[in-house]
Amino acid sequence: MSEHDKDQEPQDKDQESKAYRFGVYLGRTVGVSSIVGFFFTLVSIILTRFDFDPIKFLASLVDAAWKLSLTIGFGALLGALIAAFLLVRGRGEESASKLPSDIVSENYFSENGRLWLMAGGGICLFGFIAVAMSDLAASALCFVLGVATLSHYLLTKLRVERGFFGSNASEALELISFITDHANRTGLPPGSRASRPYDLSDRTKTATDLETSRGQVRTR
């Protein structure tokens, strides 16, 4: 590299930064003017369409706000669903803690998870039925409820797998309800099984010893 090139290099950089700055200014100017122009166009359309009628204007504003909030709500729920799905994926092996409350949480999820999936899918199906009935508001409602149910499933799965489940009042109450309900239904708390009376004490014995001892029990 010659000395002339060395002198040229900072000038190129300077020119490059000037071009960059010019590009940024141009982009900002075009962006701001297009946004301002868009709002002016929108306002002019509204004013010409409703002939300055404030009641009609307010009614259309409320209608637009309702639709916008429904769209944002649906978008937020869909975002939560996708985020929870991405986070849950590949996290299944992280459930290392074996506290009794975590085991009960896993039981709770395994018993109720399929209900959330089935209900979420079914409600979304009703959303398609509402589309067929050409009722868009009802279909939006069904999709919001369906996606909320599916999100609830994924969020519960995420919280159970990370050991968060049951760390607040409502979830604690949910788990206690599950424990009492399970005990009322089956006579045993969740996570337990009906064990044979001498399974644990006979664990060290061989099969022959076990049969002999059982025979003794029977003969007595």
Place this chain on the structure above:
Amino acid sequence: MTDMASGFLRLMTGMLGAGYPMRLYVGVAIGTLIKMFVGVLAFVYPDQVVWHALDVFSLTWYLVIVIPLLFAPLAFGHKGAPESVAHQVKTIELLISQAGFTKVQAALIWKSLIDKYIKAMQPDLSRAPKLADLYKETAKELSDGGGHPS
């Protein structure tokens, strides 16, 4: 996603009724069914003004009215945790908020409460609940010369 964020999102979805998915599902199904019946009745009996008046309401209104009806038994019925447990949970919630515990401390308190309930309901799993099994266990102990079952 942290404990707080996922808990908040789960609370939001629960507020939309996702905590009781089957009630939500059946509510949507019944609402749609009623709307279809009203539509059919308005078509079959064109002279009856009532069916036409009811048919004017869109499916959204039927869903908005029918779905909460299925959640009414939760408010007035005895499903879920016993009332005393709900009261206890509310008391602990109040105490936590007044004591100014951190989120982690509060989470540990809730976990310990659940563990207390599990312990209270947990039978000795080495023993089966049936009396016949209890008899077998006693006989086994006698035959082995006082071996311990658990």
